[in-house]
Amino acid sequence: MTLAHEMAFASPHITAWAVEATEYPDLARRYRVTGVPKTVVNENIEILGSLPEDAFIEQALGEG
Amino acid sequence: MPLLGPADQDRLRAEFSLMARRVHLLFFTQALGCETCLLTRQILDEFPALSDRIVIDEVNFVLDPDRARQYGVDRVPAIAVLYEDEPSTRQPLPEAGPPVLEDSRIRFLGMPAGYEFVSLVQAILLAGGRGSELSAASLERLALVDRPVVMQVFTTPT
Numbered sequence: 001m002t003l004a005h006e007m008a009f010a011s012p013h014i015t016a017w018a019v020e021a022t023e024y025p026d027l028a029r030r031y032r033v034t035g036v037p038k039t040v041v042n043e044n045i046e047i048l049g050s051l052p053e054d055a056f057i058e059q060a061l062g063e064g
Numbered sequence: 065m066p067l068l069g070p071a072d073q074d075r076l077r078a079e080f081s082l083m084a085r086r087v088h089l090l091f092f093t094q095a096l097g098c099e100t101c102l103l104t105r106q107i108l109d110e111f112p113a114l115s116d117r118i119v120i121d122e123v124n125f126v127l128d129p130d131r132a133r134q135y136g137v138d139r140v141p142a143i144a145v146l147y148e149d150e151p152s153t154r155q156p157l158p159e160a161g162p163p164v165l166e167d168s169r170i171r172f173l174g175m176p177a178g179y180e181f182v183s184l185v186q187a188i189l190l191a192g193g194r195g196s197e198l199s200a201a202s203l204e205r206l207a208l209v210d211r212p213v214v215m216q217v218f219t220t221p222t
Contacts, residue, residue, distance in 0.1 A: 002183055002186045002187075002197075004215045004217045005168075005170045005183065005186070005187050005190065006190065006196055006197060006198050007198075007206060007213075007215070008168065008169040008170050008215070009168050009169065009170060009190050009191070009196065010196055010198060010202075010203055010206040010207075011206045011207070011209045011213070012169070013209045013210065013211060013212055013213055014169060014206070014209060014213045014214075014215065015136065015169040015171065015212075015213070015214050015215070016169065016170060016171065016214075016215040016217065017171040017172070017173055017214070017215065017216045017217065018171070018172045018173065018174075018176075018180055018183055018217050018219060019173045019174060019216050019217065019218050019219070020172075020173065020174025020175060020176075020180060020219065020220070020221065021218040021219060021220055022220050022221070023100060023173075023174040023175060024139070024173065024174060027216075027218075028218060031216070031218065033218045036218055036219050036220050037217055037218060037219050038217070038218045039215060039216065039217045039218075040215070040216045040218070041213060041214070041215050041216075042212075042213060042214055043214075053198065053199060053202055054199075054201075054202070057202055057205060057206070060213070060215060061205070061209065061213070
């Protein structure tokens, strides 16, 4: 989580939400959250699990 | 009755004492139909007790929909992390009016317990001026982002 928050703080174009999945089962269903952490970027990029910083940013920005 | 033990309180008090800027937690809540809003408020109340550099600004989600929209909040409890863009040591002048708040674009949806609490502490320190822990290469890459990016990171308390 902290990595996404760091990204938001570093770029004025990025907003990062930490979502408590068990509290919002409708969101967990909508984004097919079967394990955590799961990151959804702009509704269309999905990152499962934790990744090293480089790989996470690359995937989140759709450069992977 | 504090939720944190004395050792955790001491550790956090020491960490928060290094903050260069005052941080505001914009807390979106509602009185009815929100099981975790009250518990979230209790968790957030721990922070001002540990540092005068952390302020809780409560926003009624039902009565203030404009503010909710401004921060992209469409359900509660939600938290937006903001900060005063000036040193926290400067005493506010009486005639200066309310402080100008900068948006860190860091958000929390749901009760910040367990792992989320740790994330919230990290977010407060970051907005409070700790400095980024990202590599120089990552910061360079992020500086090139020129389109809106919204990230949702799903977690569980444990």
